[in-house]
Amino acid sequence: MPVRPVKGSNQSILRAHNERLVLTLLRNHGALSKSQIAKMTGLSAQAAGVIMGHLEAEGFLRRESPRRGRVGQPSVPMSVLAEGxxxxxxxxxxxxxxxxxxxxxxxxxxxxxxxxxxxxxxxxxxxxxxxxxxxxxxxxxxxxxxxxxxxxxxxxxxxxxxxxxxxxxxxxxxxxxxxxxxxxxxxxxxxxxxxxxxxxxxGAELAFARPPEENFLYFFIGSLIGGGVVLNGSLYTGSQGNAGALGSMPVVLADGPGCRTVQLIDVASISSLERKMTDAGVPLAGMRDSTSRWQVPENVLAEWIAEAGEGLAQAILSACAVIDFEAVIIEGGFPSDICARLAASARDRLVTVTHRGIDLPSIRQGAVGANARxxxxxxxxxxxxxxxxxxxxxxxxxxxxx
CATH class of the missing domain: 3.30.420.40 (ATPase, nucleotide binding domain)
Known part of the structure; x- marks a missing residue:
């Protein structure tokens, strides 16, 4: 896939910016030569070489094996040093x-x-x-x-x-x-x-999984539930740093012949699952000892996944009425197979609710896992x-x- 050129600057006052630019490109694309950096940034080959040389001297980059082209001297690519x-x-x-x-x-x-x-x-x-x-x-x-x-x-x-x-x-x-x-x-x-x-x-999903979508909504389900809003490829945290407070979103659940309004945290959090287990007389040790393997009765787990999926679907629909997110990513502090079931539940429920005037996003499981926070x-x-x-x-x- 061709790399789009990224504008740099030869001005000394932007040296720090250009050093970050070079490090970012090397991290995203792997080992690159100074000529490749120059083509990608608009910097001169000399300026790119000076920046890379300085980063190497500082212990952030290392030289890789020379690459011989069809003409001229071999190029020497450089990469980010893990121990830098x-x-x-x-x-x-x-x-x-x-x-x-x-x-x-x-x-x-x-x-x-x-x-x-x-x-x-x-x-x-x-x-x-x-x-x-x-x-x-x-x-x-x-x-x-x-x-x-x-x-x-x-x-x-x-x-x-x-x-x-x-x-x-x-x-x-x-x-x-x-x-x-x-x-x-x-x-x-x-x-x-x-x-x-x-x-x-x-932020971990952005940094380590690098999703292809520019705009997406992210849920992380732990003892509480929260999330993140990604706009134009960057995490938007808001004026108080609390954007994506998704656990506070109201959702409506069936309650006998009527319905009741609760917050998303009341149905889509590990704490809400713990309450169901306590009500059923099931010890909590089966889910607290590990995030990779849970021992939860299937009837209790299935009921929670269904309710959480319903709540997530309503929250997603409300969010997409404000911002047309391309995707929704769901992650949590629990085993991967449970996260996959929860994402599927939300996806299945979302397509059944009235969404006239709203383009539904794709829904998938996160790539980083329970250790994302x-x-x-x-x-x-x-x-x-x-x-x-x-x-x-x-x-x-x-x-x-x-």
């Missing part, structure tokens, strides 16, 4: 808090986790300190100096959902006056980046410090004859 930089990601969850270390390619190096009954600010700080110490043992001294930042994925306004997630109100209320980002900055030497956990999961957290410093966003990349595109 490392990034930490902290996910604060209802049942489990996790931290991962990824390399410059986005590949996990090591991950640690800590289950708990309910997250607390103090417990989170303690875990972060212990987890960082454990993860640093994976790296030698030189590599430790190449850690470029810590991203944090956390539910926003967690105290408002105590009843839905079955957490003690007084414990959850302790988050109300906490600035977890500030507290982490006081303890670690790296830049700290904070994002809503579902938005971070959506943690990997999304780690990708925050990767993009903030080294790469161009898809929107910036698209805005810089020029025609091939320019």
């Amino acid at each position: 930089a490392y990034f930490l990601g902290l996910k604060i969850g209802r049942r489990v808090t996790e931290m991962v270390l990824i390399d410059f390619h986005g590949k996990p190096v090591r991950q640690v986790s800590q289950p708990h009954f309910c997250p607390t600010p103090e417990g989170t700080i303690t875990f972060a300190l212990e987890a960082v110490a454990e993860l640093l043992e994976t790296l030698d001294e030189t590599s430790r100096e190449r850690i470029a930042g810590l991203g944090v994925a956390t539910p926003f306004q967690l105290w408002e959902w105590a009843e839905q997630i079955g957490a003690p109100k007084e414990t959850i209320a302790s988050w109300r006056d906490q600035d977890i980002g500030k507290r982490l900055r006081e303890r670690f030497p790296w830049p700290i980046y904070l994002q809503n956990d579902a938005s971070a999961a959506c 943690t990997l999304g957290a780690a990708s925050l410093p990767l993009f903030e410090r080294f790469l161009l966003s898809p929107r910036t990349l698209a805005a810089s595109q020029i025609g091939s004859d320019s």
Whole structure:
């Protein structure tokens, strides 16, 4: 598939931009020569060579084997060095808090986790300190100096959902006056980046799966349910960073001879499944011990999937009445086969509801998996410090004859 040229600049004041541009192209397309970079960006071959040489000297790129063409000297492609930089990601969850270390390619190096009954600010700080110490043992001294930042994925306004997630109100209320980002900055030497956990999961889908659609809606189903809005190839987080608060969307469910209005979180969340299991007298250990394998009675699971699929279909239809999304991606903190069934349930239900005047999107399962929030957290410093966003990349595109 031909690569569309991307406009660069020879001005020294845009050197940082052009370095990000080169790194982004190398990450997206693999090893490239300076002549290929020049053709793709509009930079001169000399300027592309200078930028790539500087990035190599800084330890971010490596030379690959020369490629001999039909004429002239062989070209020497360069690629992103996996050990060029490392990034930490902290996910604060209802049942489990996790931290991962990824390399410059986005590949996990090591991950640690800590289950708990309910997250607390103090417990989170303690875990972060212990987890960082454990993860640093994976790296030698030189590599430790190449850690470029810590991203944090956390539910926003967690105290408002105590009843839905079955957490003690007084414990959850302790988050109300906490600035977890500030507290982490006081303890670690790296830049700290904070994002809503579902938005971070959506960011992971963008960063590591690179969906073909420019505009899509993303759902992540955990103890709560949230999501992300992707417009023109970039994650839109809104003025308060809380765009994609999909769990708050109203849905209408059948209730005997009538109906009732609830929020999406009440029917399409792991917490809602836990309530069904509790009502049925089924132990919760069968779904809390692992995100790769659950032991849930089929009748309980099937009922939950049907209700969640109905709620998701209504939420999708409402969202598409505002923005004509090309696709909807559904992911969650549960086994892949359950996610596939849930996506199919939402897809089957969506085509049966009245949608006059609305073009229905495609619906599919996410590609990153249950670890999306943690990997999304780690990708925050990767993009903030080294790469161009898809929107910036698209805005810089020029025609091939320019």
